[in-house]
Amino acid sequence: MKLQTLPGLFISHGSPMLAINPEQIGPALERLSLNLPKPKAIIVMSAHWESKDIEVSTASRPETWHDFRGFPSELYEIRYPAPGQPELAEHILELLAQAGFEAHANNTRPRDHGVWMPLLHMYPEADIPLISISLPMNLSAERIYKIGRALAVLREQQILLIGSGSITHNLREIEWQNPKPTTPEWCSVFRNYVVAKLQHHDFDAVLDWQEIPYVMRNHPTLEHFAPLFFAMGTGNRFNIVHHSYSMGALGRDIYRFD
Structure with a gap:
């Protein structure tokens, strides 16, 4: 039987609280998984x-890593025991x-929350090799974009490729306690520029990230934006799966690349 080609995804995984407070993005991740063939593996x-x-x-069995501090105790009890696949x-x-590319094997790395947290909502059974x-x-x-190009062939083997970051990620600017926050213009202008270029x-224009309006305001450091390049x-082919904001300036977008 011919395997189905899966898309590549960019997922804004947001705060670790996503694991227990899914807001709008948790149901969106669940719907997305239901609309895709079940992957043979996830990267x-x-x-x-x-x-x-x-x-x-x-x-073959990486640990679940709770790489954050100061959150509710129930977060630290969560495990995502999906198997690895050394082959x-x-x-x-x-x-x-x-x-x-120069690449190395690492058989001791645990799974950080950028890996397991979105998958809790997509594949809660944790039965897909990861x-x-x-x-x-x-x-x-x-070059990060070309890593994605190098691995894109795996999509044809029903393997799901995910870049897990955040479309906006300035934790100093989000409104943690405001129940009705507003999204600032510098945040929406940045996000809308990226989406328009991808569309x-x-x-x-996205890879030339230094020229994107308000890039440093949205990403004081680049690590949450760079998984988008992958x-x-x-x-x-680009499509928006989900668009929302949390706590005002924390973008929760999900993008699909076919």
């Missing part, structure tokens, strides 16, 4: 695994080497 590049060179998790991890390393790959922050946006397939590389 996630998370904002929370920064590295020099690319690293690929080769462990697929080795194949990923081969694909990256063929594309000219591999994490790191975000090499020493590489340019174009017109002007990927180069997701862009996985497919050419």
Whole structure:
């Protein structure tokens, strides 16, 4: 039976509270999973695994890592015990080497919340093999995009590729306690610019991130934006799956690339 081609995704995973307070994005993630063929495996590049060179998790049973502090105790009890798949991890390393990337196996890395938190809502049974790959922050946006291009062939094997970050991510500017926050103009202008460029397939304008209006206001550091570059590389056709804001300035967008 011919395997179905899955899309690449960019998921704004937001605050760790998403795990217990799904707001609008939790149901959107659930609907998305129901509308896709069940993946044979999932590969996630998370904002929370920064590295020099690319690293690929080769462990068969990685631990669930609660890489945050000061949140309710029930968050620290959550586990996402999806198996790894060392054979697929080795194949990923081969694909990256063929594309000219220096990549290394890592069999000790636990799964950070950028990996497991969105999948709690998409695939709560945790029965799909899951591999994490790191975000090499020493590489340019174009090179991170090309990592997605190198792995895009895996979509044809019913493997789901995900870049997990956030379309906006300035934690100093969000309104933690305001029950009715408003989204500031600098936040919406940035997000709308990115979406407009993607809709017109002007990927180069997004990869030229220094020129995006208000980029540093929305991303004082780039690690939550850079997984979008990876997701862009996985497919050419862009669609918005979900759009919302949390706490005013925290974008919760989900994008699909086919």
